Amino acid sequence: MDRERARASSERAGLRVLAASQPARLKVASVLVASSSSSWSYTTAAAGYGRFQCTLVNGDGTFSADPNQCADAALIPTGTNDPTSPYQGDQPPPTGAQCVQDLNGRYYCGIAGAACASDANCDNGVCSGGVCTGTYNAQCGADDSLCLGYLYCTDPFGDPASGVCGGIGNYCQDYTEGSDTNSDAVNEALWNQNCASGYCSFNQGVCATHVTTIGGSCADDPEFAFFKRNACPASHTACRIEGQRGFECIDTSSNIEQCGACATEGGVDCTGLPGVEAVGCVAGVCEIWSCQDGYTWDSATASCKA
Structure with missing residues (x-):
C-alpha cells in the first residue's frame, strides 16, 4: 500500500x-x-x-x-x-x-x-x-x-x-x-489480539512471550505479570486501586465493597444495594441481613423492595 x-x-x-x-x-x-x-x-x-x-x-x-x-x-x-x-x-x-x-x-x-x-x-x-x-x-x-x-x-x-x-x-x-x-x-x-504470540507486554507496549510457568522470567513485564502474581497471599486477590498505579490485596470472598471479584472486574459493592441496612459478603456473594425503613425483604428476588 x-x-x-x-x-x-x-x-x-x-x-x-x-x-x-x-x-x-x-x-x-x-x-x-x-x-x-x-x-x-x-x-x-x-x-x-x-x-x-x-x-x-x-x-x-x-x-x-x-x-x-x-x-x-x-x-x-x-x-x-x-x-x-x-x-x-x-x-x-x-x-x-x-x-x-x-x-x-x-x-x-x-x-x-x-x-x-x-x-x-x-x-x-x-x-x-x-x-x-x-x-x-x-x-x-x-x-x-x-x-x-x-x-x-x-x-x-x-x-x-x-x-x-x-x-x-x-x-x-x-x-x-x-x-x-x-x-x-x-x-x-x-x-x-495484536500479537501472534497472543500477548502484548502491558508496560513496554510490544508483543512478547507470556510467562505462565512458575520460576519463569517476567523481566519483559514485571509490574503486570510478576507483581500481581506474588504480591498477595493465596487467599487474596491483587485488585487495582482505581485512579492509581498499584494494587491492594483483597479477600473477595468476604470484602463488603469488592464482593466476588475486584471492583474493576465486576465485583459488587454490597453497601450500594438498594434499601439495605445491614449486609455482608459471604463466600463471594452479598448477603442481606436487614432492610431500611420503607423497604421490605423480597425472597423471590433476594433484595429489598420499596
Missing part, C-alpha cells in the same frame, strides 16, 4: 519521550475515539486484529457474517482518518471490503483472505493475488503498511523489529483501540 509515513518514526518516538516513565504510553492516552462503533465492538468482544467487525451473534452463541456492516458508509474511521499517521488505527477505512471469517471464528471487513482488486479493499495491509494479505507472521521487513488491521511491523519508535506482522518486539498498543476509561485488564485483552 502506497502510504506517506515520513512522520512515523519521529512522531511515535516523540510521544514515547513524553511518557518515558510509562513505556506503555497508550494506557494513559488523552486522545481517544470513544464514539467509534468499531472501538466499541472491540471493547465488548475482543477477538481479532481487524478494525471493523461484521459479526452477527446468533441465538445459540454461534457467529455468522453480516456483509452490510462492511458497506463503505457503515465503516466509521477508528482514528483521525489520516493516511500519513504512524498509527494503524488512524488509517482510512477500506472501501468495497469483503466480510470474511478470522481464525477465531469472528468476521471482519477486509482482513486476510478477503477478495480484493486493490489495496483500498483491505483493512490496511496489501492486496496480493486477489486477496488481502498481512496477517500474523506475514513478512513485512520494517513497513507497517504491509500489515492488516491493528498489526504492526515496527517497534514503538517506528524502528525495525521482528520483520513479521505482529511479531515479538512489535508495537501493539494502538491508541484508537485502548481507552484510559477501561480497566487494565480490558485494555490488555484488546491489545493481546
Whole structure:
C-alpha cells in the first residue's frame, strides 16, 4: 500500500519521550475515539486484529457474517482518518471490503483472505493475488503498511523489529483501540489480539512471550505479570486501586465493597444495594441481613423492595 509515513518514526518516538516513565504510553492516552462503533465492538468482544467487525451473534452463541456492516458508509474511521499517521488505527477505512471469517471464528471487513482488486479493499495491509494479505507472521521487513488491521511491523519508535506482522518486539498498543476509561485488564485483552504470540507486554507496549510457568522470567513485564502474581497471599486477590498505579490485596470472598471479584472486574459493592441496612459478603456473594425503613425483604428476588 502506497502510504506517506515520513512522520512515523519521529512522531511515535516523540510521544514515547513524553511518557518515558510509562513505556506503555497508550494506557494513559488523552486522545481517544470513544464514539467509534468499531472501538466499541472491540471493547465488548475482543477477538481479532481487524478494525471493523461484521459479526452477527446468533441465538445459540454461534457467529455468522453480516456483509452490510462492511458497506463503505457503515465503516466509521477508528482514528483521525489520516493516511500519513504512524498509527494503524488512524488509517482510512477500506472501501468495497469483503466480510470474511478470522481464525477465531469472528468476521471482519477486509482482513486476510478477503477478495480484493486493490489495496483500498483491505483493512490496511496489501492486496496480493486477489486477496488481502498481512496477517500474523506475514513478512513485512520494517513497513507497517504491509500489515492488516491493528498489526504492526515496527517497534514503538517506528524502528525495525521482528520483520513479521505482529511479531515479538512489535508495537501493539494502538491508541484508537485502548481507552484510559477501561480497566487494565480490558485494555490488555484488546491489545493481546495484536500479537501472534497472543500477548502484548502491558508496560513496554510490544508483543512478547507470556510467562505462565512458575520460576519463569517476567523481566519483559514485571509490574503486570510478576507483581500481581506474588504480591498477595493465596487467599487474596491483587485488585487495582482505581485512579492509581498499584494494587491492594483483597479477600473477595468476604470484602463488603469488592464482593466476588475486584471492583474493576465486576465485583459488587454490597453497601450500594438498594434499601439495605445491614449486609455482608459471604463466600463471594452479598448477603442481606436487614432492610431500611420503607423497604421490605423480597425472597423471590433476594433484595429489598420499596
